[in-house]
Amino acid sequence: MKTYDIIISGAGPVGLFLACELALADCSVLILEKAEDPHSPLKQMPFGIRGLNAPSIEALDRRGLLDQLEVPKRVKNPFGHVGSAQAGHFAGIPFLYGDIDTAQWPHRLPSSTPTNMISEMAETEAVLTRRAQALGVEIRRGVGVTGVEQDDASVTVKAGYSSFQGLWLVGCDGARSVVRKEGGFEFAGTEPEFTGYTVKVDFANPELLNSGRNVTPRGMYFQTQPGYLAIQDFDGGAFHQRGEAVTLAHVQSVLRRISATDITISALHVATTWTDRARQATSYRNGRILLAGDAAHIHSPLGGQGLNLGLGDAMNLGWKLAATIRGDAPDGLLDSYEAERHPLGVRVLDWSRAQVAIMRPGPEASALHAIFRDLIKTRDGATYIAGRVWGITTNSVPNFEIDGVTVQALMRDGLGMLLDFDADPALRSWATSHAVKYVTGSVPDRLGYSALLVRPDGVIAWRDGDGDLAQAAAPWFNVARRAS
Structure with a gap:
């Protein structure tokens, strides 16, 4: 049996980017991916649109991948740069470009890459897949990890009737990570307050719903384009956790209750659910098994922090694991992965929880929401929120x-x-x-x-x-x- 330097479970952006980092350092890498087909309607526009923050954009540019993304070339920024234009949001409260004091970020030179940019999941994965394959990464699709065993020297990974051996295993296999469960990691955190829905539908009476973000006493719906919606139903995450199929009748019932209209859905094309459950692995390493991305931390997608946090994991872990495999890593280098990334995961989970706290139906959350709305209209408030959302940091080298x-x-x-x-x-x-x-x-x-x-x-x-x-x-x- 061939022994790979690293086996990665999961061929999403985090697993692919990590594989590229390792292969760039001449490590042999195998990716095992459960899904046979990498294409999914949920990865296409507009559902597949994700915001890249400053560290992610810098990371992609460091490896020559940024210019390969077509979406940023078509739309350099989803909001524009006019002073009164929306630059992003916190719990649905917009902050404006004109309110941000960029003088507080003096390390950002004229040659710096943008602070934020949109990407399409399908395209990002395609770019990273081409890069990984060009570097010699082996990708096997339709081969999901089902079991893991490790000893002092290697890790044996079972996938169906096949077995694979690697010196190291990294779980990048998402919120329901098999590697995390099989590897014996504790996953601690808080339970959800809502079930979120992402749907594509046809309406018989579309004029009853407004476009954009609409907060009601019963929840929220956000219509990006006619028939493309995100919905938040504060049911404690009950529907999502039951695992029931999302039917037309159910979506219509939820949407009618939240929007207080008689909206009628004539066709349901795409539907998935999600929650604001916030959990994090208490340790990112157990022996020769490591976690990155959603396998290490999950939270509400509010603010689009998940992809960026995962890409940061991959950039941090890649060179450290490669140095460990080469045998020229300083003592404790690999342990610094958890030491540096775990606290950032804590911050993002708390950022997500804070947004949910002021989005709940009820007078207490409404009062907090009003205070945050006033603060975000101030220059310092908008600058702080933008810095957090965009990951502005002075710890990265300026782009001299x-x-x-x-x-x-x-x-x-x-x-x-x-x-x-x-x-x-x-x-x-x-x-x-x-x-x-x-x-x-x-x-x-x-x-x-x-x-x-x-x-x-x-x-x-x-x-x-x-x-x-x-x-x-x-x-x-x-x-x-x-x-x-």
């Missing part, structure tokens, strides 16, 4: 232009690097002796920096003036071993 080439373009090889804007001979010598990629050149706007050490995922590990370079590099680059 060095001799006309951006930092993100310089990272297409998946390596970290030492940026030296002053061409310091001592820094060049240090990088050469420790086998760290060294980059210098003319930089129009240095933002006050003279040198930075950047990890393969774009995170700044050291800034000039922040102490000893070797000490800062040690947790991320095995400089002692490379130097010897």
Whole structure:
């Protein structure tokens, strides 16, 4: 039996992006995907539209994938950039571009990629699939994981009547992750307050429903295009958890009650349910098994944070797992995956819960909703909400232009690097002796920096003036071993 470096369960965006990161580092990767057909109506426009935040856009650009997405080329931003235009929302409360103080984000240079952008799930998966296959990733569809066994040296994965062996297994298989259950992970959190519906229908009397987001005393419906709706019914998630088929009669009953109209559905084409259940694996690693994406954390899709959180998991985990497999990872490098990503998962789950808390029917939630609405109209409030929704952070390296080439373009090889804007001979010598990629050149706007050490995922590990370079590099680059 062939032994792969890594087996990944799940060929969604997170599993595919992680596979690309690992294969870029010359690891052998097998993806097992339960679905035979990657195409689904729920992945197509408009249902399949997802918002990419700043870290996701930067990650895709670092690997040369951003320009391959056609949707951003057609619609650079779903909201436009006019001051009075909506830039996003919190619990359905819009914030406007004109209210955001971008001066609070001075690290965003003119060469920076956008803060937000739309993508289509089907297209994103297609781009990542092509990239993975070009890098030698093996993808087997219609082969879902059914069992997992591990020992000190490897993991055996059962899929139907077949078995596969890998040094490591990563579960990227979604909210109902088999890897998470078989791997013995605890999945803790809170129960849902509503059942959400995503439907495509035909109406006999469409004029009875309004377009856009409509909040009522009984719930919410959001009509993006005629007949394309998202519905929230605050039933404690009861319908979704019963697992019953979504029928035309049921959707019509729910929609009539929430909209307080006699709306009549003449045809039901697509329907799925979801909830705001918020759970997170208490640990992202058990031996040689790891979790990423929805397998590690689930929450309401409000605000579109799930895909971005998962892509961040993949970018963080990929280079660390690859270094572990090569044998040149510093002690504790792989453990830093959970240490860095788990707290971010906590923040996103709380962000989701906070939105649900002010969307509930009832006077208490209505009062909170009014206060948040006033706050979001202020400059500081809009800037804070936008920063959270778009993932604006100062921890990622600014997209400097060095001799006309951006930092993100310089990272297409998946390596970290030492940026030296002053061409310091001592820094060049240090990088050469420790086998760290060294980059210098003319930089129009240095933002006050003279040198930075950047990890393969774009995170700044050291800034000039922040102490000893070797000490800062040690947790991320095995400089002692490379130097010897």
